[in-house]
Amino acid sequence: MLTVSDLHMYYGGVHALKGVSLEVNEGEVVAVIGSNGAGKTTLLSAILGMVKPRSGQISYSNQDITYITAHKTVNMGISLVPEGREVFSSMTVYENLRLGLKKRVGRVNQKEFDRELEHIFFRFPRLKERIDQLAGTLSGGEQQMMVISRALIGKPKLLLLDEPSLGLAPIIVNEIFDIIKGLKQDGMTIILVEQMANKALSVADRGYVLENGHIAMSGTAKELRGNREVAKAYLGVS
Ligand code: ATP
Numbered sequence: 001m002l003t004v005s006d007l008h009m010y011y012g013g014v015h016a017l018k019g020v021s022l023e024v025n026e027g028e029v030v031a032v033i034g035s036n037g038a039g040k041t042t043l044l045s046a047i048l049g050m051v052k053p054r055s056g057q058i059s060y061s062n063q064d065i066t067y068i069t070a071h072k073t074v075n076m077g078i079s080l081v082p083e084g085r086e087v088f089s090s091m092t093v094y095e096n097l098r099l100g101l102k103k104r105v106g107r108v109n110q111k112e113f114d115r116e117l118e119h120i121f122f123r124f125p126r127l128k129e130r131i132d133q134l135a136g137t138l139s140g141g142e143q144q145m146m147v148i149s150r151a152l153i154g155k156p157k158l159l160l161l162d163e164p165s166l167g168l169a170p171i172i173v174n175e176i177f178d179i180i181k182g183l184k185q186d187g188m189t190i191i192l193v194e195q196m197a198n199k200a201l202s203v204a205d206r207g208y209v210l211e212n213g214h215i216a217m218s219g220t221a222k223e224l225r226g227n228r229e230v231a232k233a234y235l236g237v238s
Pocket of ligand 1: 012014034036037039040041043083
């Protein structure tokens with residue numbers, strides 16, 4: 001579904017991606033793990049079209065999307081849940097979700113939105129109770145659920161999740177990972193960027209280790225969890 005080939009990306013003089021190649025098949029959850037500054041967010045930004053690579057290629061559903069802008073990739077079915085959540089605090093949950101659909105389709109058809117909301121409420125019953133609440137007053141976990149919902153509205157084909165566990169209490173992290181498992185069971189294709197490598201590899205089919213802008217290792221989630229170097233560097237095993 002998605003192929004990234006030999007991607008190079010610079011921020012001025014900073015060589016953030018140094019020949020990254022990866023592949024995501026339909027229905028797979030692929031984890032990208034790595035420490036701070038490894039280039040994980042940059043990789044997702046490049047796939048979505050928010051930053052322009054210097055060279056290399058990104059193809060999605062057999063189309064070259066390397067230099068296609070985010071507006072178009074969103075219309076093509078790629079959706080990002082950004083790191084740090086980007087909640088519109090002074091808008092209600094309802095308004096935040098509506099904006100998600102507007103961004104995807106341009107003009108919101110109310111009937112379509114109501115239908116989408118039913119799906120969202122089924123998956124996230126807590127958001128139903130909080131639909132008229134200002135988003136800024138939600139707990140961190142609820143905000144993450146809302147932002148994931150916002151990305152899901154309009155039925156994307158490829159979901160990019162950037163550090164969904166960031167800043168959340170362990171019990172809430174478990175809830176978020178249960179949601180990711182549910183999405184996987186429903187057949188969603190996901191790229192999951194995480195510093196919590198153990199968690200990410202527990203839901204992923206395959207994974208890539210990004211180190212200082214290049215792919216240091218890749219394999220099935222099981223292989224990576226069993227790899228001594230990965231365990232030592234990323235899974236907290238001494
Ligand atoms: P983190 O988990 O801390 O977000 P990351 O793996 O997502 O890290 P990136 O945010 O992709 O890493 O950053 C990769 C490299 O590019 C880092 O060295 C970072 O300092 C640099 N970088 C990222 N964004 C910019 C920017 N807008 N301008 C200049 N350098 C940047």
